[in-house]
Amino acid sequence: MVTQDILIINRLGLHARAAAQLVRLANKYPCEISLDNAGQISDAKSVMEVLMLGATAGNTLKVCAVGEKEEEALQAISELFAARFNELE
Numbered sequence: 001m002v003t004q005d006i007l008i009i010n011r012l013g014l015h016a017r018a019a020a021q022l023v024r025l026a027n028k029y030p031c032e033i034s035l036d037n038a039g040q041i042s043d044a045k046s047v048m049e050v051l052m053l054g055a056t057a058g059n060t061l062k063v064c065a066v067g068e069k070e071e072e073a074l075q076a077i078s079e080l081f082a083a084r085f086n087e088l089e
């Protein structure tokens with residue numbers, strides 16, 4: 001199991017398009033990936049669960065990956081957040 005705290009730095013937070021990008025990326029990996037926003041935990045492979053986190057700019061999410069390719073998955077997700085979901089701001 002690997003975990004990392006990731007700060008949401010894009011202005012709109014985990015809105016629909018960003019959540020969809022995250023879910024597409026998470027589904028490329030065979031491991032289980034979860035997001036924890038202040039105790040509310042969701043499956044990173046489900047758009048509805050990611051959106052229900054209500055994560056906004058400035059929130060810190062704990063990302064946890066367990067299983068095959070867990071480190072690769074966490075690295076890719078971290079890079080997606082760091083790139084602000086490729087949004088122009």
